Amino acid sequence: xxxxxxxxxxxxxxxxxxxxDIYYAEQQLTKALPKMASKAxxxxxxxxxxxHLEETRQHVARLEEVFxxxxxxxxxxxxxxxxxxxxxxxxxxGEVADKAVLxxxxxxxxxxxxxxxxxxxxxxIAWAKQLGRSDCAAVLAKTLEEEKATDKKLTTLAExxxxxxxxx
Ligand SMILES: [Fe+2]
Ligand SMILES: [Fe+2]
Numbered sequence: 001x002x003x004x005x006x007x008x009x010x011x012x013x014x015x016x017x018x019x020x021d022i023y024y025a026e027q028q029l030t031k032a033l034p035k036m037a038s039k040a041x042x043x044x045x046x047x048x049x050x051x052h053l054e055e056t057r058q059h060v061a062r063l064e065e066v067f068x069x070x071x072x073x074x075x076x077x078x079x080x081x082x083x084x085x086x087x088x089x090x091x092x093x094g095e096v097a098d099k100a101v102l103x104x105x106x107x108x109x110x111x112x113x114x115x116x117x118x119x120x121x122x123x124x125i126a127w128a129k130q131l132g133r134s135d136c137a138a139v140l141a142k143t144l145e146e147e148k149a150t151d152k153k154l155t156t157l158a159e160x161x162x163x164x165x166x167x168x
Contacts, residue, residue, distance in 0.1 A: 024076035
């Protein structure tokens with residue numbers, strides 16, 4: 001379902017639709033992260049992906065909690081944006097022969113996913129508050145903090161060593 005189809009009439013419809021979209025995205029990421037961890041060479045990067053995999057499983061559970069709080073069934077709708085990000089990550093990784101350069105590419109791909117999540121959770125939180133669901137907003141905010149922290153860790157890892165190694 002496209003974002004601006006006629007099925008979405010109200011702010012509440014939009015909120016629920018975007019919950020379904022990010023629910024799908026988080027599920028896809030629980031499948032993509034183990035693959036990224038297995039491709040990563042740097043031990044810290046590998047561990048970082050595995051840590052975020054555990055967090056991502058928690059993100060799926062939190063979304064189920066939010067669906068329940070909001071009184072709608074947990075359902076995922078296809079999210080072509082995250083599919084594209086994951087697909088591109090796979091393709092790029094397949095084309096990079098040098099291990100150190102591959103780590104740099106994996107970080108870049110992971111950050112694309114984090115930024116996508118950050119945008120979506122940011123809006124979901126704002127809309128939840130607008131809809132009088134500060135209870136849902138509070139749960140979503142926990143996830144947003146973890147996405148932001150992961151993004152920061154990836155930047156630090158890239159700037160402190162991975163990019164240097166890739167360029168040498
Ligand atoms: Fe997430
Ligand atoms: Fe994430």
